[in-house]
Amino acid sequence: MREDCEQQFAAAARLDEVPAGSVKAVTLNGRSVLLCNSNARIFAIINRCSHADEKLECGKMKSGWIACPAHGARFDLATGQAKNPPAKQPIEVFAVRIVGDLIEVEIWKQKEELLF
């Protein structure tokens, strides 16, 4: 829980923009987030590998994981945990909710920002 921040959800894409087995990179709150449709579920992960900061959007995705295209580390889409080297650190994952035909992703904003 981030006490100086407040959780909000932001519209990221329409459901039909991320068909089964595909990914879509979007920018949310100034950060590149990758929407992933795998195992009949939408996931949202940071679009950056924890090993050497490569983008994950061109990586192979299968059965709830995505592989970094640079050196092959795989990450669990639900938890962000690295499944094999060379990555050791997890990647950030975000809560997702579906509202009508929209995919919404959690974002965190400084509480002061919400006042303006």
Ligand code: FES
């Ligand atoms: S940059 Fe992703 S595994 Fe090396």
